[in-house]
Amino acid sequence: MNFLYPGFLFFLLAVVIPILIHLFNFRKFRKVYFSNVQFLKAAQEQNSSREELKNLLILLCRILAIVFVVLAFARPYISEGGAGYDPARGNLVHIYIDNSYSMAAVNKDGSLLDEARRRAKEIARQYSPNDRFQLITNDFEGRHQRLVSYEELLNLLDEIKISAAHRSLQQVINRQNSTDAGKRNRFNYIISDFQRGFVGSKAINSDRESHLSLVRLQANTQPNVGADSIWSLSPAHKPGEQEKFVVKLHNYSAESSTAIPVKLMINNQQKVLARLSIPAGKSLTDTISFSGLSAGWQKGVLSIKDFPLTFDDELKFTFKVNSGINILHISGDPSERHITSLFSGDSYFRLSTMPESNVVYSAFSGYQLIILSGLKSPSSGLALQLKGFIQNGGTVVIFPDLDAKTTEFSSFLQGVSLPPVLSMSKDTVSVTALDLKSNIFNDVFEEVPAKLDLPKVYRHLLYQRNTRSNRRDIMKLPGDQSFFSRYGLGAGQVYLSASSLTADDSNLPQHPVFVPLLYKIAFTSMQEQPLYYTIGKDNLLSSQQLTLNPNQSLRLRSGREEVIPEVRQSPGKTLLYIADQIRAAGFYKLMKTDSLLSIYAFNESRAESDMHFTGDKALAQLFGTKNLTIAGAGSSLSPAAQENNHTELWKLCLVLCAVFLAAEALLIRFFNKKTI
Structure with missing residues (x-):
């Protein structure tokens, strides 16, 4: 048996009071003289033993009444195992909200992201004001690393926006468990639509000391065709020579897509316009050719027209045409x-x-x-x-x-x-x-x-x-x-x-x-950089060997956005570490003061293109842990009910206290009642 507030047990010392009253009875007796006390003495001796028994029972009732009232304030409980929950330690609640592109989908309650915010607020509302919260999104922002109060959590929830960053379910769980919970009980909540690309197919490793709750938001499977990738077949990019590229389109829907318009733009000039048909659930590759490029950096955009999902309809890439x-x-x-x-x-x-x-x-x-x-x-x-x-x-x-x-x-x-x-x-x-x-x-x-x-x-x-x-x-x-x-x-x-x-x-x-x-x-022998990078996945860029003065720095610029990468020198090349500073797709110019060194293209991850979702049974098999709760869109997730994997005894203590007080009153009123 454990106690939620063990400090109240100090008041058990109050049982000394009825014991002292029992041992030291300060009542003054008055002498009464009788002519013959033979029969009175016998009656007094008989009543004295019964009176002593009565006093002992009354003392016991008073002691037990005090004990149980103190125990009621100490809040005793019996743990039933589970995640090792201890109410006396307080709680640390991790709430992950999936803010990927798929969460922009709309259902009857609005967008999935709006619904995720509401579910997160419902969860947080059922915890104690002294509990601490941590919010996690796909951005893995530094400010979300700290523990916040309930009011701060509400403000952070309102600031969440759709992000191009993509994370896996295992990465999210690792991020939640990386925070030291101290002596607090750990509760992890993951609010998502659980796309297949997010969940994956490998077994999930989770902390068995924490209780994990998966909150599913109901999303509809939508047809989608995405511009998957592009690569070059040309052995070298020469001015005026013919360029050959292979484009790959993927149809993620269960129905074939016909006459998908495909357009290739190089430096804002249209080079290719075609229509392609893609079988259901298949990929299609096609070789496109164009020419007429001059020396220098080239910015290309492969685009298609597909609704309702449009975030993967463009694929940006860059390459350099060398003069020799x-x-x-x-x-x-x-x-x-x-x-x-x-x-x-x-x-x-x-x-x-x-x-x-x-x-x-x-x-x-x-x-x-x-x-x-x-x-x-x-x-x-x-x-x-x-x-x-x-x-x-x-x-x-x-x-x-x-x-x-x-x-x-x-x-x-x-x-x-x-x-x-x-x-x-x-x-x-x-x-x-x-x-x-x-x-x-x-x-x-x-x-x-x-x-x-x-x-x-x-x-x-x-x-x-x-x-x-x-x-x-x-x-x-x-x-x-x-x-x-x-x-x-x-x-x-x-x-x-x-x-x-x-x-x-x-x-x-x-x-x-x-x-x-x-x-x-x-x-x-020409060192070429990759055609494009993926946001949230690629954080290390490569460049030709660069030499910087002590006071010089490199900058990546795209419009008004500017990123200062960390420069790491490596044999034959310079590596640029950007961490998570780039969050928007586009073309980024690498500048050294006012000199253009190279141009990098960033695209959104295609992991969000597959709008198929993992079922509850498959999720349970991936985790294989008893400390797991899966709540669908129509179910009510009560964190208070989940954390009560123990039996509270304070009500029983109050009942027993009342019972012994009533027993004391009955003993005083009816036990050994004298009749004259």
């Missing part, structure tokens, strides 16, 4: 012309050549791609500079000179974190396989012939095999030997060939695969 790629060719053979012939035919590639004997290391930072071919005596200094260039995001291609000293070339390779040379093979073999899934060859062949003509190799180096997980063979030789491989190093990559560009060693430079191989390597 800077390529450096370091050659140890002046007669070698394959690299020059390959890149000089296109003005998009700005090729510079340096002889092996006169390499300017300070110029490396101005290039995206460095090609080494036929180096006679590569130095350790060159290896050190190339390693730093690769780690900072650069791309290097190495074609060895098979007649150079093996030990010296191996030392150079190890300086760039590449495997050393084991030996040289003079067997004539052919390349056995191309990695068609790599970003080098994934879009080169429209149809792969059954017998693909592959390069022949007359001499090649055998490199030491290791267990490096960052190696990927682009072309292989018989015996699973590498001919052309890619290695990751820091933020960049290096391609290593097993043969040279000399015709005596292989026919790779004359083979048709040589052109797309080098071109795709050049295109992929």
Whole structure:
């Protein structure tokens, strides 16, 4: 048995009062003389024992009456288990209100968000004024971290608005349980329509010491088609060249959608207009092409027309059309012309050549791609500079000179974190396989012939095999030997060939695969940022390597909104941490003072697009805890009833107190009543 107000037990000391009265009877007796007291003495002796019994019973009734009246004020109760509820500790009430886009839906009682506010107020109203409350929304605002009173909670509830942020049910429960409840009883309430995207399909981990109540708001399943995603098929974005993008639309309804208008705008100019039909519950991808772009940042908007849900009808994205790629060719053979012939035919590639004997290391930072071919005596200094260039995001291609000293070339390779040379093979073999899934060859062949003509190799180096997980063979030789491989190093990559560009060693430079191989390597050497980011999900942006003075800062601007990100330097790039500062979809310009560095696109999460909901039975299975209550729209959720998982005894104490007072009165009135 426990007590709600144990301090009142101190008044049990009041039982001393009737005991003292019983022990010290201060009544004065008067002597009465009789002629013969023989019979009177016998009567007095008989009545004295009965009187003593009467006094003891009266004393017991008075003591018990005092005890039970004190216990009634101490509020005793018997706990029945459950969530370990203790009324004496007070309560901490967490209330989560789903303010995602789906809560803007309207039912007979207004919007779901308005109904959620009303249900939250009803819950809070049934708790004690001394209890504390915490409000949580999808925004996870810092001001909602603190505990508030009932009046403050009402003000916070009225300020809630629909938000683009999306959270999962597990994230919400973790957020509620992250607050230290101290000695208070914890009660968690989640008020939502419980979309499938919000609930998920994995088991939910909840705090078994708290009682969790799921308050369901009745929402209707609505048809919806959303602009799901977009990605580029173009190997590089070149001025005036044709651009290819793939768009993906998703039909979330149970009926097919026909003739959905699709429009693509680039820099406020319409590029594509089409109509697409999507089967029920399916996705549709379509390739769109356009051209006529100039160099610089491009702001694109893919839009459809679909009602009644419109928040996912637009998908914003950005990309940069570069005026060219800077390529450096370091050659140890002046007669070698394959690299020059390959890149000089296109003005998009700005090729510079340096002889092996006169390499300017300070110029490396101005290039995206460095090609080494036929180096006679590569130095350790060159290896050190190339390693730093690769780690900072650069791309290097190495074609060895098979007649150079093996030990010296191996030392150079190890300086760039590449495997050393084991030996040289003079067997004539052919390349056995191309990695068609790599970003080098994934879009080169429209149809792969059954017998693909592959390069022949007359001499090649055998490199030491290791267990490096960052190696990927682009072309292989018989015996699973590498001919052309890619290695990751820091933020960049290096391609290593097993043969040279000399015709005596292989026919790779004359083979048709040589052109797309080098071109795709050049295109992929350009570091491109993602087309778009998702609000509430992506809080770390990437940018090219930026250098800031101590007093300089970067700013993200969109109209009147301005965000100052936290800058984190990483090898080859600069990371911008924005936390939850961006809450509206749009285009955000990254500014350094008045200079435009890049443009980022932010979109709402598509997790709210699926307007299907999780049933009560499925919710109960995900939790699997007895401290769970699920209340539908038509049910009454009484927090007072939920928290009373104990039996109050104060009423019984008052009844017993009255009983013993009545027993005392009856003893005094009728017990051992004398008759004369």
